[in-house]
Amino acid sequence: MLKKAILGVLSTALLVGGIGFSSGWVAAGPPGHGGKPDQPGPPPHAGKNKVENVILFIPDGYSAGYNVNYRHYKEDGDPVWDEFLTGMMTTHSTNDRITDSAAAGTAMSTGVKTNNGAVGVDPDGEKLETILQAAHDAGKSTGLVATSTITHATPAVFASHVSSRNEQEEIARQYIDEGSVDVLLGGGMDYFLPESEGGRQRERDLIQEAMDNGYQVVENRDELLSIEGDKVLGLFANDAMAPELHREETEEPSLAEMTGAAIDVLSQEDEGFFLMVEGSQIDWAGHANDAAWAMSDTAAFEEAVIEALGFADQNDETLIIVAGDHDTGGMSLGGYNSKGTDVEILHRVTATGDYMAQQINSDRTNIQEVVEEYTSITLSDEETEVIKQSTNLSLAINQTISDYAGVGWSSTNHTGVGVPVYAYGPRSDLFTGLIDNTDIPLAIAEAYRISLEN
Ligand SMILES: [Zn+2]
Incomplete structure (x- = not known):
């Protein structure tokens, strides 16, 4: 890590400094395809190293192939993250060159590689501490946002420990029993409700229990946009949320609205926060070789990143990271x-x-x-x-x-190619060069100055 960090400072200065940041993300002029960097300037937050808030964005399945297509698909300028590209990441799991989301996510949440399918546990099934739980223990508020069920592999690896990603009922129980996540927003209502109410929990009503534990429970966009509490459970669909192409036919919030609401709630905490936001369905579009779904969900994901960048520009102790967990489909x-x-x-x-x-x-x-x-x-x-x-x-x-x-497309499954890593804000130098997925949570812990013991 240390050697990388030193190299990181140099190349971040070259990369970021060469582009000439302007304030205001939406207003910044599009560099255009193949545009050359103009005025060298200081990197944002130069000289400031304090990190209180971390927002980790995971566009599931997103690789450089998606990014080049999205660059051409997008009509008004380049993808916002292009201006803060810092490195590239290897994604293999313990037992396969090609990872699944559970093993990839576990590496990105705990710093330890594991077998495909495992959630928050090592290859021997031993429970691992996650960066979200370490942040919670350090007094920070925490959140998970996804467009899949909130109990799906990628969010699950941050706050639960099960040997198989299929155990979504157990993942939901651990969220409620452990109480380490203050804001949970996504799909998957069925995994929280008892069978007597059409859900998948044999007996427990986790919605009622969440309310008893002080969570405000919301079920649609309007309810989300008027929340007031400091703990929120938002479940906007029985199973997965709608693809962006079909969201207008529902009462579901957008990923950007969920991200904005999560930031509003979490930033009330003086000790800072940790938030993970997943663009879950980019991966599903990749499995389906559905280019329009992939691009429209990437656009929705970018809106969520823009929401966070707006917050970071007002709160300069905020580090934003964008990194896919693997490629899907070989786009x-x-x-x-x-x-x-x-x-x-x-x-x-x-x-x-x-x-x-x-x-x-x-x-x-x-x-x-x-x-x-x-x-x-x-x-x-x-x-x-x-x-x-x-x-x-x-x-x-x-x-x-x-x-x-x-x-x-080269596959309807995941592939093993590297994924780009983007980091913005203080200590973005920690994410520079060729890194491994296990470096992500270790670098976040270092930025926070907390320990992650695994
Ligand atoms: Zn994935």
Whole structure:
């Protein structure tokens, strides 16, 4: 860590200093594709090293391939995090070169590698301390925000310990029993309710217990935007929340609204806070090879990062980190069947491939109409026939749309390529160069000046 930190200061100064930060994230002019850095200037927060608040953003499944596509998809400037790229991260787990989200998250929350599927425990099943729990023990307030169920692998690794990520009922029980998380926002109401109320808990009503423990419980966007307490449990869907493409059909808050609400609640605490925000469904879009879902959920994720940057600019003891846990799908710009590179056409896609597949009739005679309605793409007869004969309708639709957009995929699973790491604010130098996923929580602990014992 130390050697990296020293190298880090040098290259951060080069990287960040060369770009010429301006205040105000939204107002900052877009550098444009291939824009050259102009005036060298001091890095933000130069000379200030105190970190009270950490906001760790995990865009699940996001690699450099997503970033290059998003750079072209985005219409007004480059991705905001491009200006504070600090390094690249290796992601392998103990038992596989290709990690899953549980092992990746455990490394990012505890500093210890484990086997795929394990949540907050080492390969022998021993419980590990997480950075969230260490922050809680140091008197900080803590929060987890996700668009999956809040008991899904990535949020779970920060505040629970189970041998299998599938044990979401147990993860929910640990959240409530241990009480180390002050703000929990996401989907997954069913994992908190008893079977007698249609939930998955055999007997306990964790919603009632949370209220008894002082949590304000909210279930929709309006309720979230009017919260007042210092502990909040927000469960906005029975299972996962909606993909961004379909969120307007629901009463769910956006990821940016959840992030803003979490920051408002957590920043009431004088001792600072730790918040993890996951863009959960970028990964699901990758598994589905659904380029439009991936890009629209990345845009929603970026809005959440902008929300946090606004806070950090008013509260300069705030460190923001953005790092995917692994790549999903091996997304690239360009592919075998690409019809050019026209990522921008994905703005005209208004539904996920899953949704389109559900609109296709059983004899599959309306494929052309459905695809045209939700994508503005007029399929050729040959393309239509390929989709018609496929065993996985939504995957075939998504791959065809990706070909039109010039987006390539190498897998429907995770891949082992490195992911970019972005850090903004004091001690962002700790995240520089080629790092490993286990370095993330150790660097956060160092920035906070607290210990993480594993
Ligand atoms: Zn993941």
